[in-house]
Amino acid sequence: MPDHKIIFTGPVGAGKTTAIASVSDAPAVSTDARASDMTRSMKSTTTVAMDYGLMKLEGGEKVHLYGTPGQERFDFMWSILTEGGLGLVLLIDDSRPNPLGDMEFFVNAFDGFIRETQLAVGITKMDLGAGSRLPVYHDYLQRAGLLVPVFEVDARKRSDITILLEALFFALDPGLEVD
Amino acid sequence: MLQMTERASPGGAEVGGEDVAPAVxxxxxxxxxxxxxxxxxxxxxxxxxxxxxxxxxxxxxxxxxxxxxxxxxxxxxxxxxxxxxxxxxxxxxxxxxxxxxxxxxxxxxxxxxxxxxxxxxxxxxxGGSTGAASAPHSADGTPAQMPSASTPDAESAPPSRPTPVSIKPRTPSEDADEGTAPATARRSVGQRLAEHDAKTFIGLAPDIDPKDAEQVAKTQFEPDAYLIGRLRQALKLAASNGRAVRLELEHGSITLVPGTGQAVIDLQHFQLRTLAVVPLTEENSRLRFVAPAELAEAPRHRIWPLESLLWNAALLASRGRVPLGTDLTAKVRLKRWPNLTRLAVFPSAVRITAFLSRDPVSLIDAARILKIPQRCVFAFFTAADALGLMEEVSTAQTAGKGRKLDLHPAPERPAKPGLLHRILSHLRR
CATH class of the missing domain: 3.40.50.2300 (Response regulator)
Structure with a gap:
């Protein structure tokens, strides 16, 4: 039974682990905890894994949910992680100093994978009424030649992440029919 | 904790044997x-x-x-x-x-x-060939003597000491709780509509024959006669004058402050819903400017994202119809995806969005190709148009793109439609 994967990416603290956990059927694993938390919670022999979750479909198929480490020093891993992936979910933290710069970085870093598959963008930590900021993100993406879903999301809400993933899949194939 | 490390046993070839397990x-x-x-x-x-x-x-x-x-x-x-x-x-x-x-x-x-x-x-x-017989380990598993490489200059000379490079350690950014909203309360007004709720928003009208003028006429309504029309007028007034505008209704009011993306709603939710579906007149829906002094701090539960208000009002007024004058056979295109996580999402809304964001297509053809009721596509169009997201694309523009939209086959399918279907079904369970 072949396994499949969806990649979640974005800067540190954007909500990748939380988003994966909200749709994972297995307890999600995180690596973006603070060093002090990791030291407290880990045994000396524990192997640290990357952000990871799992969807178990009927029939035994699995869809692995991988969160890329958010720090740029791990960017060389990203091409390894995306191989064979179905699509990319990019989470951007709107409260960071330069969220548009973050978006530009990740869109460029995953350019090849995005063009082979699809991209869906979730903007986290938006203030009330800041929905008007979404056009700014849309404008940037359209200048980059991308007309993709960009939604405000709360990474803790399964419904938000579900709609984001649905948008990703329907963007891949609007012909999908779901009962 | 997920364990990613895998252990493989070393090759276990018999000494002198020809059948050698792959080298590890x-x-x-x-x-x-x-x-x-x-x-x-x-x-x-x-x-x-x-x-x-x-x-x-x-x-x-x-x-x-x-x-x-x-x-x-x-x-x-x-x-x-x-x-x-x-x-x-x-x-x-x-x-x-x-x-x-x-x-x-x-x-x-x-x-x-x-x-x-x-x-x-x-x-x-x-030994220099893929899958060669020699293994890094001898048959009993003890490490074999490493052979020299085939090149004459086999040894890698120790590198000369490089110029010291200072490596600035990265400091993790402030690690707020992942994905949480700021401290101020956030009202989420998006909702995925259940089937019975969807009927309220998109109605039950059957598909029409676009060649039948009488049937086409039944698919159209005048938005200006409804709340959505008055809201758009209020918005235009507020934007062009740079001042807050209040729509005063029988049981309450809606205030729009330009540039905030917000609406302050002084109405009960059920009142708003009722008002959205009944025709309004200028007499029972007065517009006026609001002085800054009148703009008191509104309680959080009264503040709506403007887009959500417009979307809902348009859907409710539409009930599966399109604004008067819409050409159902003209090619249209979505300028950008609406913020679906914060809007009322009826079944097939995400699909319609994905389809209309691709190539220009008429509303009639969109419904046909996606195999969904026309009223769903019409309702979506009306709501998206209320947000300024739809544009009509002329034949000249589509011809200029050098590509003709082939309407008869289904949309180009990726390699794994069955898989995506299964994942979607799993997400929606």
């Missing part, structure tokens, strides 16, 4: 964060059939060194001095001179380049 190459990783190592193991498993494994002890067939890690170059020097004949693969952002059985792979890493380097080293260890 043990790698000692130096300067690697455990996460980087995990990513490598994924690569080994998926692309290299377990031919490489990370050694848990110092006994390894080759060393993999990250030059960009803290002290990475010193690790290289130290390793080269300790084991000059040991094959090495160096990873780094800046190229370094290597020779002999030391290889360099430049970052950002491309899997294929790393695979090529690993394979070259493993082949050299095992």
């Amino acid at each position: 190459c043990r790698i000692k990783a130096l300067g690697f964060d455990p996460r980087m190592q995990n990513a490598m193991e994924l690569l080994f498993k998926s692309r290299l059939n377990g031919r490489f494994v990370f050694a848990e002890t110092d006994e390894a067939d080759l060393h993999l060194i990250d030059l960009d890690s803290y002290g990475g170059r010193d690790l290289w020097i130290k390793q080269a001095e300790a084991s000059p004949k040991q094959p090495m693969i160096l990873l780094g952002m800046r190229e370094v001179d290597v020779k002999g059985n030391t290889h360099f792979v430049r970052k950002p890493l491309k899997p294929q380049e790393l695979i090529a380097a690993l394979t070259a080293v493993a082949d050299a260890i095992s």
Whole structure:
């Protein structure tokens, strides 16, 4: 039974682990905890894994949910992680100093994978009424030649992440029919 | 905790035998964060059939060194001095001179380049050909004597000490709780509509024949006669004058403040819903400017995202119809995706969005190709148009793109429609 994967990416603290956990059927694993938390919670022999979750479909198929480490020093891993992936979910933290710069970085870093598959963008930590900021993100993406879903999301809400993933899949194939 | 490390047994060929199990190459990783190592193991498993494994002890067939890690170059020097004949693969952002059985792979890493380097080293260890009989280990599992590489200058000379480079340690950014909204309460007004709720928003009208003028007329309504029309007028007034505008209704009011993306609603939810579906007149829906002094701090539960208000009002007024004057056979296109997580999402709304964001298509054809009721596409169009997201695309524009939309087949399908269907069904369970 072949396994499949969806990649979640974005800067540190954007909500990748939380988003994966909200749709994972297995307890999600995180690596973006603070060093002090990791030291407290880990045994000396524990192997640290990357952000990871799992969807178990009927029939035994699995869809692995991988969160890329958010720090740029791990960017060389990203091409390894995306191989064979179905699509990319990019989470951007709107409260960071330069969220548009973050978006530009990740869109460029995953350019090849995005063009082979699809991209869906979730903007986290938006203030009330800041929905008007979404056009700014849309404008940037359209200048980059991308007309993709960009939604405000709360990474803790399964419904938000579900709609984001649905948008990703329907963007891949609007012909999908779901009962 | 997820364990990514895999253990493979060393090749177990009989001494002198010809049937030799595939060689397994043990790698000692130096300067690697455990996460980087995990990513490598994924690569080994998926692309290299377990031919490489990370050694848990110092006994390894080759060393993999990250030059960009803290002290990475010193690790290289130290390793080269300790084991000059040991094959090495160096990873780094800046190229370094290597020779002999030391290889360099430049970052950002491309899997294929790393695979090529690993394979070259493993082949050299095992005798220079892919799948060669010799294994890194002897039959009883004890480490074999490493053969010299085939090139005359076999040993990798220890590198000269590089100019010290200060590596600035990265500091993690402030780590707020992931994905949480700011301290101020956030009202979420998006909702996925259940089937029965969807009927309220998109009605039950059957599909029409676009060639029948009478049927076409029934699909149209005048938005200006409804709340959505008055809201759009209020918005236009507020934007052009740079002042807040209030729509005063029988049981309450709606105030729009330009540039905020918000509406302050002084109405009960059920009142708003009722008002959205009944025709309004100028007499029972007065517009007026609001002085700054009148704009008191509104309670949070009264503040709606403007887009959500417009979308809902348009859907409710529409009930599966389009604004008067809409050409159902004209090609249209979505300018951008609406913020569906914060809007009332009826069944098939996401599909329609995805389809209309692709190539220009008429509303009639969209419903036909997607095999969904026309009222769903019409309702979506009306709501998206209320947000200014739809544009009509002329024949000249579509011809200029050098591509004709072939309407008869289903949309181009990716390779895994069954899989995506199963994932979607799983998400919606």
